[in-house]
Amino acid sequence: MKKRRLKPDAVIAVTLSFVGGLLDVYCLYNFDVYATLHTGNMIKLITNLLDGNFVAFFDTLLVLFSFGIGIFLTNIYASRRKRRNEGEMFLISFVLILMAFAVPNDGVPGELSAWKRLAAALIGLEGAFLIHCFMRFGEYSYSATTMTANINRMVTVLHKRVSGKDKTQNYAIAVYLMIFAAFTLGVACGYGYMRAIPNWNEGWLQWYGHNLILLAPMACMLALWAQNK
Numbered sequence: 001m002k003k004r005r006l007k008p009d010a011v012i013a014v015t016l017s018f019v020g021g022l023l024d025v026y027c028l029y030n031f032d033v034y035a036t037l038h039t040g041n042m043i044k045l046i047t048n049l050l051d052g053n054f055v056a057f058f059d060t061l062l063v064l065f066s067f068g069i070g071i072f073l074t075n076i077y078a079s080r081r082k083r084r085n086e087g088e089m090f091l092i093s094f095v096l097i098l099m100a101f102a103v104p105n106d107g108v109p110g111e112l113s114a115w116k117r118l119a120a121a122l123i124g125l126e127g128a129f130l131i132h133c134f135m136r137f138g139e140y141s142y143s144a145t146t147m148t149a150n151i152n153r154m155v156t157v158l159h160k161r162v163s164g165k166d167k168t169q170n171y172a173i174a175v176y177l178m179i180f181a182a183f184t185l186g187v188a189c190g191y192g193y194m195r196a197i198p199n200w201n202e203g204w205l206q207w208y209g210h211n212l213i214l215l216a217p218m219a220c221m222l223a224l225w226a227q228n229k
Contacts, residue, residue, distance in 0.1 A: 008227075010175045012086070015224060016133060017179045019217040021186025023097075023123060023130075029194045030105060030210060031112055031120040032056070033063045036127040036146075059112050063124035070128020078132070089133050090225035094218055096126040101214045104207035147183060150176055189216065 023035040034040045041060050048057040074089070103119040112120060154176035161169035193213045 010178075012133065012224060012228075013175065014178045014182045015220050016130060017182040018186040019220050020130060021183040022190040022213065022217055023127070023186075025187045025190035026194070026210075026213060027063075027120060027123055029191065031059070031063075031116060033060050033120060033124075035063075035123045036067075036130060038064060038067060038127075039148075055112075059117065059120070062117060063120050066121040066124030067128050070125040071131070074128055074132040086133055087225055087228040089129050090221050090228060093126055093129045093133070094221040094225060096122055096129065097214055097218050097221065100126070101208075101211045101218065103211075105210045106207055147180065150179055189213070 020036050024037055027033055027035040033044065041064055045057060045060045045064065048054070048060060077088075100119045100122040103122070104115045105119065106113050106115055154173060157169045157172045157176070160166050161173060190213055194210065197209055
């Protein structure tokens with residue numbers, strides 16, 4: 001029986017799922033906002049406003065605004081390109097994560113200083129480029145970070161497989177499962193690192209200890225760029 005290999009777009013979707021899960025838990029732990037899950041950010045925005053927590057309200061609004069600016073910029077960039085530009089998007093994403101990595105992570109987790117607001121805005125901007133790299137191919141639509149959409153699509157594909165006994169759906173089901181696994185792994189790696197590292201109080205580790213986990217998504221984006229440039 002001939003084995004079916006993953007298509008390049010599926011590899012991209014699985015890799016970006018890992019990156020999205022890690023960035024979201026990194027932002028949630030450090031900034032109390034999400035990098036790409038903006039339904040959660042909208043809930044935080046409204047509840048902070050109703051609670052009168054205006055600092056948290058504007059911090060969340062900052063990330064949402066950064067994401068919106070990023071989506072606007074990616075659409076301008078894509079409209080001016082006559083060919084697929086995922087490679088350039090991966091490189092831009094790498095640069096944005098690198099810039100966030102270089103920002104000192106001062107203050108306690110969940111509270112935003114001026115430096116941490118800059119880092120949160122950069123990752124909010126990066127989330128837009130991450131979403132721009134979502135791929136559509138064939139009959140299926142894979143999403144790197146929006147697991148609600150993926151669950152909906154996978155169950156729809158599963159229904160086609162069961163009701164119509166359509167074996168061609170097996171590939172899509174397998175990719176969706178790998179996306180869920182990659183996203184889960186990204187969340188687990190990010191949260192496990194944040195919980196496990198000691199409270200460094202001296203030297204550069206005081207400012208950049210938490211940021212070291214960003215080396216993983218940076219490596220992923222650089223690898224994707226190398227494969228798609």
